[in-house]
Amino acid sequence: xxxxxxxxxxxxxxxxxxxxxxxxxxxxxxxxxxxxxxxxxxxxxxxxxxxxxxxxxxxxxxxxxxxxxxxxxxxxxxxxxxxxxxxxxxxxxxxxxxxxxxxxxxxxxxxxxxxxxxxxxxxxxxxxxxxxxxxxxxxxxxxxxxxxxxxxxxxxxxxxxxxxxxxxxxxxxxxxxxxxxxxxxxxxxxxxxxxxxxxxxxxxxxxxxxxxxxxxxxxxxxxxxxxxxxxxxxxxxxxxxxxxxxxxxxxxxxxxxxxxxxxxxxxxxxxxxxxxxxxxxxxxxxxxxxxxxxxxxxxxxxxxxxxxxxxxxxxxxxxxxx
Amino acid sequence: xxxxxxxxxxxxxxxxxxxxxxxxxxxxxxxxxxxxxxxxxxxxxxxxxxxxxxxxxxxxxxxxxxxxxxxxxxxxxxxxxxxxxxxxxxxxxxxxxxxxxxxxxxxxxxxxxxxxxxxxxxxxxxxxxxxxxxxxxxxxxxxxxxxxxxxxxxxxxxxxxxxxxxxxxxxxxxxxxxxxxxxxxxxxxxxxxxxxxxxxxxxxxxxxxxxxxxxxxxxxxxxxxxxxxxxxxxxxxxxxxxxxxx
Numbered sequence: 191x192x193x194x195x196x197x198x199x200x201x202x203x204x205x206x207x208x209x210x211x212x213x214x215x216x217x218x219x220x221x222x223x224x225x226x227x228x229x230x231x232x233x234x235x236x237x238x239x240x241x242x243x244x245x246x247x248x249x250x251x252x253x254x255x256x257x258x259x260x261x262x263x264x265x266x267x268x269x270x271x272x273x274x275x276x277x278x279x280x281x282x283x284x285x286x287x288x289x290x291x292x293x294x295x296x297x298x299x300x301x302x303x304x305x306x307x308x309x310x311x312x313x314x315x316x317x318x319x320x321x322x323x324x325x326x327x328x329x330x331x332x333x334x335x336x337x338x339x340x341x342x343x344x345x346x347x348x349x350x351x352x353x354x355x356x357x358x359x360x361x362x363x364x365x366x367x368x369x370x371x372x373x374x375x376x377x378x379x380x381x382x383x384x385x386x387x388x389x390x391x392x393x394x395x396x397x398x399x400x401x402x403x404x405x406x407x408x409x410x411x412x413x414x415x416x417x418x419x420x421x422x423x424x425x426x427x428x429x430x431x432x433x434x435x436x437x438x439x440x441x442x443x444x445x446x447x448x449x450x451x452x453x454x455x456x457x458x459x460x461x462x463x464x465x466x467x468x469x470x471x472x473x474x475x476x477x478x479x480x481x482x483x484x485x486x487x488x489x490x491x492x493x494x495x496x497x498x499x500x501x502x503x504x505x506x507x508x509x510x511x512x
Numbered sequence: 513x514x515x516x517x518x519x520x521x522x523x524x525x526x527x528x529x530x531x532x533x534x535x536x537x538x539x540x541x542x543x544x545x546x547x548x549x550x551x552x553x554x555x556x557x558x559x560x561x562x563x564x565x566x567x568x569x570x571x572x573x574x575x576x577x578x579x580x581x582x583x584x585x586x587x588x589x590x591x592x593x594x595x596x597x598x599x600x601x602x603x604x605x606x607x608x609x610x611x612x613x614x615x616x617x618x619x620x621x622x623x624x625x626x627x628x629x630x631x632x633x634x635x636x637x638x639x640x641x642x643x644x645x646x647x648x649x650x651x652x653x654x655x656x657x658x659x660x661x662x663x664x665x666x667x668x669x670x671x672x673x674x675x676x677x678x679x680x681x682x683x684x685x686x687x688x689x690x691x692x693x694x695x696x697x698x699x700x701x702x703x704x705x706x707x708x709x710x711x712x713x714x715x716x717x718x719x720x721x722x723x724x725x726x727x728x729x730x731x732x733x734x735x736x737x738x739x740x741x742x743x744x745x746x747x748x749x750x751x752x753x754x755x756x757x758x
Binding site for chain 1: 549641728
């Protein structure tokens with residue numbers, strides 16, 4: 191009956207999204223009157239593993255077979271499923287990261303469990319495990335009910351509030367040797383997008399659009415972003431015109447994000463753009479056109495010339511930060 | 513080389529989404545349906561292989577009722593060779609993945625293309641389930657794909673903070689992200705020819721859904737926008753600071 195967290199590491203460390211999934215798993219384990227266990231696959235040091243205790247994990251099963259040093263969805267899913275079966279976990283939880291999206295469906299098939307993907311609400315065991323996720327690219331919320339209590343849940347990134355406490359998890363080595371057929375992809379290299387903050391995980395995002403008039407003026411956007419520790423993003427036309435790299439494009443066909451703070455500068459808010467960002471918790475819009483559709487979903491707005499407003503905003507924040 | 517391109521029939525990206533009065537389904541009145549944009553990347557990439565001189569036949573497949581046939585015809589007009597409609601309501605990822613896996617199992621496709629997600633239910637679950645059911649490698653969120661002979665392929669795929677260069681043997685399941693190919697607009701000749709291309713209807717295999725869609729609601733409405741004058745930009749900064757947002 192236990193709940194098992196797949197704690198995905200990024201170069202040996204756990205990121206915030208894993209702690210969200212852990213908190214989700216812990217809250218569910220509490221409701222079910224059971225424990226939250228975790229499985230880690232790959233090379234992660236014991237201090238990092240024990241740190242999962244702060245988010246409610248009581249024990250971490252460590253799979254560290256050297257053939258699993260780099261991520262492969264087939265072999266990782268086999269390792270997670272093996273642990274789930276051996277400890278009798280009915281629910282597996284992970285973050286809906288790029289890798290989580292690939293591992294979860296495989297685990298669901300292996301365990302004959304219902305996949306619940308990108309959930310934003312704790313499943314309710316007293317009401318048939320009903321839960322919610324975003325649908326229609328942020329334009330709707332869908333209520334889902336699984337037909338079984340065997341579940342594989344991915345938690346939307348930035349979709350669940352982290353709770354911490356000061357306990358540490360115990361660690362147990364779990365002997366798992368992947369079959370050679372499950373090592374079915376060869377990762378040759380990773381091309382880093384930039385040294386900046388990962389867009390999907392960022393707490394704050396500063397994004398700009400065609401209102402910037404050209405690629406040369408981006409200094410103020412980067413300055414504002416670095417001042418508040420935000421990632422930078424852009425609208426589709428900006429990426430299409432090569433003012434900014436494609437990996438910064440947020441929207442329906444770009445990256446979909448849900449940061450705590452989204453500052454949209456010189457972006458009118460076409461429906462396709464909003465589909466990628468409307469889950470952001472707080473939205474600030476700076477646009478010279480008071481009719482820009484973005485203002486309809488904004489929390490805070492300034493109607494004015496961005497080349498005046500943004501430097502003023504930078505000035506005011508600098509004053510505060512001293 | 514046989515390629516299967518799996519497509520979903522979804523509301524156009526510009527659709528203003530409204531739900532039926534009982535909240536149980538999408539209100540389809542006036543909604544234009546299209547090929548899921550991410551799925552269409554896979555179709556474009558498959559046609560690209562043909563243009564590179566590879567001998568490929570491209571089958572497009574969708575799970576759904578007769579209403580998805582115009583969407584399949586559009587895929588034929590863009591350049592697929594034939595179309596298959598699996599005649600069942602696409603209730604959940606498990607049902608859809610089981611149908612596709614069952615169809616593909618004995619047919620020796622070298623590449624199975626999907627979109628990285630559908631823009632209606634945003635589950636991003638079907639490609640991974642199909643890969644697992646068919647015991648094939650899965651390349652998720654692929655932004656580039658090149659065939660290296662008839663047996664293997666190289667990819668770039670999106671990962672947190674960058675791109676991964678990855679290699680695998682065929683057959684393979686690929687979920688497509690922007691970058692892998694450009695969308696194509698069908699020309700008149702393609703549209704005319706599409707009418708004569710085969711579109712077969714296949715009965716679904718008997719599978720029960722694992723997840724039921726109970727209903728839909730609109731996201732919680734925002735409390736409205738609080739405006740600041742340009743000269744009061746400092747107040748905006750102070751508000752963000754007070755709320756702990758920066």
